[in-house]
Amino acid sequence: MDxxxxxxxxxxxxxxxxxxxxxxxxxxxxxxxxxxxxxHRMAVExxxxxxxxxxxxxxxxNAPDPLRVVFGLNGTEALNLVLRGYLRPGDHxxxxxxxxxxxxxxxxxxxxxxxxVTVVPCAPDGTLDPGDVLAAIRPNTAxxxxxxxxxxxxxxxxxxxxxxxxxxxxxxxxLVVDAAQxxxxxxxxxxxxxxxxxxxxxxxxxxxxxxxxxLVIGERVDLDRLEPLKRGGTGSRSEHxxxxxxxxxxxxSGTANAVGLAGxxxxxxxxxxxxxxxxxxxxxxxTRRLVDGLRAIPGVTVYGTLDPARQTATVSFNIAGMEPSExxxxxxxxxxVLCRVGLHCAPAAHKTIGTFPTGTVRFSLGVFNTAEEVDxxxxxxxxxxxxxxxxxxxxxRRRQIEWRKATP
Amino acid sequence: MEEGYAVILVYSTAHALKAEKALQRAGISCKLxxxxxxxxxxxGVCVRIRRADQEEALEVLESAGVGIEGVHKV
Numbered sequence: 001m002d003x004x005x006x007x008x009x010x011x012x013x014x015x016x017x018x019x020x021x022x023x024x025x026x027x028x029x030x031x032x033x034x035x036x037x038x039x040h041r042m043a044v045e046x047x048x049x050x051x052x053x054x055x056x057x058x059x060x061x062n063a064p065d066p067l068r069v070v071f072g073l074n075g076t077e078a079l080n081l082v083l084r085g086y087l088r089p090g091d092h093x094x095x096x097x098x099x100x101x102x103x104x105x106x107x108x109x110x111x112x113x114x115x116x117v118t119v120v121p122c123a124p125d126g127t128l129d130p131g132d133v134l135a136a137i138r139p140n141t142a143x144x145x146x147x148x149x150x151x152x153x154x155x156x157x158x159x160x161x162x163x164x165x166x167x168x169x170x171x172x173x174x175l176v177v178d179a180a181q182x183x184x185x186x187x188x189x190x191x192x193x194x195x196x197x198x199x200x201x202x203x204x205x206x207x208x209x210x211x212x213x214x215l216v217i218g219e220r221v222d223l224d225r226l227e228p229l230k231r232g233g234t235g236s237r238s239e240h241x242x243x244x245x246x247x248x249x250x251x252x253s254g255t256a257n258a259v260g261l262a263g264x265x266x267x268x269x270x271x272x273x274x275x276x277x278x279x280x281x282x283x284x285x286x287t288r289r290l291v292d293g294l295r296a297i298p299g300v301t302v303y304g305t306l307d308p309a310r311q312t313a314t315v316s317f318n319i320a321g322m323e324p325s326e327x328x329x330x331x332x333x334x335x336x337v338l339c340r341v342g343l344h345c346a347p348a349a350h351k352t353i354g355t356f357p358t359g360t361v362r363f364s365l366g367v368f369n370t371a372e373e374v375d376x377x378x379x380x381x382x383x384x385x386x387x388x389x390x391x392x393x394x395x396x397r398r399r400q401i402e403w404r405k406a407t408p
Numbered sequence: 409m410e411e412g413y414a415v416i417l418v419y420s421t422a423h424a425l426k427a428e429k430a431l432q433r434a435g436i437s438c439k440l441x442x443x444x445x446x447x448x449x450x451x452g453v454c455v456r457i458r459r460a461d462q463e464e465a466l467e468v469l470e471s472a473g474v475g476i477e478g479v480h481k482v
Contacts, residue, residue, distance in 0.1 A: 036421035039442025039453040044421075047453075051425035065473065067422055235452050236420035246475070249420045 004336045005373045010151050010181060010314045010364030011340055012203045012210060014072045016267060020207060023266035027329050034234035037257045045200045053265035054248070060206075060268055060276075061198060062189040063216045071261060074213035075180040075201035076102040077229070081215060081251060082197050083107060083145070083229040084178050089114030092141040092352070094133055094173070096157065097352045098150045101345045103178055116140070122352050125305045126155030130162045137166070139171040148182040151364065152349040153304030154287075154314035156186065157395050167347040174221060180204060181312055184271045185279055185367075196220050205279070205366070207271060208264030211257050217247065230254065283313035286365050286374055290315050293378040298383045301351045303360060313369075316353070316360035318406025319381070321388040327361045327381075335380035339363050409432070414462050416455040416469070417448060425456040427455045430472035436461050447480050456482070 006014050027049060033042035035050045038211045054066035063069055072078055084108040087093060093110075095103060097119050111117050118136045133144060144166055149156045159177055166175050174196035179188060183198075184205030190198050195218065202212030217226075223245065231243045232253035244250050271279060287308035294302045298321040305311050319327055328341035341358040344352050350356040363377065418424050423458075424440050431438045439452045457465045459481065469476060 033440065036452065041442070044440045044453060047421040048425055051422055051429075054422070067426060070468055085416075236450065238450055238452075244420070246419050 001188055005369075005377055007339045007363040007365060007369070007373075007377060008338060009204065009366030009369075010154075010312075010344075010362065013205060013207055013366045015368055016209070017207050017270040019052040019266040019270060020209070020263045024259050024263040027262040030264075031258075034235075035256055037233075037255070041169075046357065049262045049265070050256055050258050053261040053268070056265050056268040056272060057200075057214070057216070060184070060188075060272060061200075061216050062191050064191065064219060067247050068217045068219075069214060070217060070248045071212070071214040071256055072229075072251075073211055073257070074203070075178060075199045076213075078199035078201075078213055078215040079103055079145075079176075079178060080106050081229045082143070082199065082226070083110060084227060086174075086225060087115045087142060090116075090140060092116040092118065092138050092140045093143050093145060094120060094136045094141055096120050096122055096128050096133075096147070098128070098152075098155065098157070098349045099145070099147055099346070100151050100178065100180070100349070101347070102180070103145055103347055104346075110243055119348070122155075122157075122354055125303070126150050126153045126349070126399070127305060127310075128157045128354060130158045130165060133162050134165050137173060143176050144173050145176040145178070148178070148188070149186065149312045149314070150304075150345050150346070150349055151181050151314065152346050152360065153316045153353060154181070154311035154364075155304050156182070156310055158310065159195065160193045167194045172220075174218075181314065184268070184276065185283060185312055186281070188277050189379065190216055190218060190296050202260070202264040202267070205271070206264060207267030207367075209260045212260040212264040215251070217251075218288045223247070223250065226251075228253065232371060274367075276377065282367060283365055284308045286369055286371060287311065287313045287315060289371055289374045290363060290365070290378070293374065294363050297378070297382050297385050299389055303355065313365035315364070316355070316362045317381075318355070318358070318360055319385050319388050321392040322384060324359050324361045330384055331361075331377075331380055335377070335383075337363075337377045337380050410459040410462075412459050413456050413482050414459045415444065415447065415459065415480050415482050416465065417443065417450075417480070418455065419475055419477065421452050423474055424453045424455055426472065427469055427474045430454070430468050430474060431457070431465055434464070434468040436465050436468065438465070444480075447478075447482075475476060 035046035202208035
C-alpha cells in the first residue's frame with residue numbers, strides 16, 4: 001500500500017507545512033555559519049535566525065521577552081533542566097498520575113536523592129481535580145509539575161485553574177507545565193495561565209523538525225537557583241571560566257541546532273498565521289468523528305473523557321480479543337494506518353486509566369489529517385474488530401467441543 | 409554633530425540581536441560587528457552606531473530592556 005494514513009502525530013507530526021524544509025535548506029545553503037560565535041555577516045545572520053525563532057515562540061506563548069526562551073533538544077531535555085536544576089534534597093514536588101516518563105523518571109531519580117514526590121491521582125478518564133493539587137501543597141513544595149494534556153488519552157489538565165490558585169498560595173511553588181502534547185494545538189498564554197516554566201518540543205504541533213524544543217522561563221523564576229544542565233561555550237564572556245548568569249546563555253551551552261531552529265521558526269510562523277484556534281477547531285471536529293465512530297464498533301473500548309472539547313486529537317482504544325501489538329501491525333500492513341501501540345512511555349497514565357501493562361492502540365491526529373482518512377481508519381478498525389469477534393467465537397466453540405469430548 | 413562611531417557592548421549575541429531590532433524599529437541605523445579586541449576579549453558581537461545617535465540609542469535600549477555592559481568610542 002503506497003498511500004498511508006499517518007495517525008502518529010503525538011509522537012512526531014508529519015507531514016510538515018510548506019516552508020519548513022525550505023527554511024532549513026536556506027540555512028544550510030546560504031547561512032550555514034555558527035550562531036552566536038564569530039562576528040562576520042554569516043555568523044550574525046545565523047544568530048538572527050535563532051533569535052527570530054525565540055521571537056515567534058515568545059509570541060505564540062505570550063512570553064514577556066524573547067530572551068526568556070531557552071532552546072534545547074526537545075521537551076524531555078527542558079523538563080530535565082527544570083527538575084534536576086531546581087530541586088534540592090528536602091524539597092517537595094507535586095505532580096499527577098497522568099505524567100509521561102519525561103517527568104516521572106527524573107522525579108524518581110531525584111526521590112532517591114532526598115526530594116519528596118507526591119503523585120496526585122487522576123480519575124480513570126485522566127481528569128484532575130485542581131483542588132487535589134492544592135491540597136497536596138506543603139510548606140516545602142518547590143514545584144508543581146503537570147502535563148498540559150496526556151500523551152495517552154489526550155485529556156487536558158486544568159492548568160489555568162491550578163496556575164491561578166498556585167500563584168496565590170502561601171509560599172507559592174512554581175508551576176511547571178509539560179506542553180509536549182499541546183504547544184501549537186491548544187492555546188497557551190504563560191502569563192494569563194500562571195505558568196512559570198513551560199517545556200515545549202518542536203517536532204509535534206509546532207511542526208518543526210526533531211531535535212528542537214525548549215523552555216520558556218517566567219519572571220518569578222529565581223535564576224540563581226535554577227542550575228544549568230550543561231556548562232560550556234556560549235560565545236559570550238569568553239574570558240571567564242565561569243558559566244554566564246544571564247538568559248538565555250546560562251542554559252544554552254554548545255552550538256545550537258540552528259538549522260533545526262530555522263525549521264521550527266517556519267513551523268511556528270505557519271501555526272501563528274493559521275491561528276491556534278483554527279488548528280484546534282479542525283482537530284476537535286476530527287476527534288469527535290473518530291471517538292464517535294470507534295464507540296459505535298462492537299468490541300471496541302475507547303479511553304479518556306470521550307469529549308473532544310476536553311482533550312487533544314489523541315485517542316486511545318482497544319479491541320476485545322486482540323492484543324494492541326497485533327492491531328498495530330495489521331493496521332500498518334493491511335490498511336496503511338500508522339499509529340502507536342503499547343504504553344507510550346507513560347506507565348503511570350496507563351495505570352490510571354486501567355490499561356497497564358497491556359497498553360492501548362493510540363491514534364493521534366494532526367492538522368493535515370482529514371475526515372476521509374478518519375473514515376477509512378474506522379473501516380479498518382471495524383474489520384479487525386469483526387475478525388477478533390469471530391476468533392473469540394470460534395475459540396469458544398472449540399473449548400465447548402473439547403469439554404464435551406472430555407466429559408464422558 | 410559628533411562624527412565617528414560608538415559601540416555598545418551587550419551580554420551576548422541574542423542581546424545584540426534584540427538591540428538591533430529595537431534600534432531598527434526606532435529608525436536608528438546600526439550594525440552588529442565583532443567586539444574590538446582592545447575593548448574586550450569577548451568573542452561575540454556588539455552594536456555599532458553613529459556617535460551622533462548615541463544618546464537616543466541608549467534610551468531606546470533601556471526602554472526595550474536590553475542590558476548594556478558598556479559604551480565605547482571607536
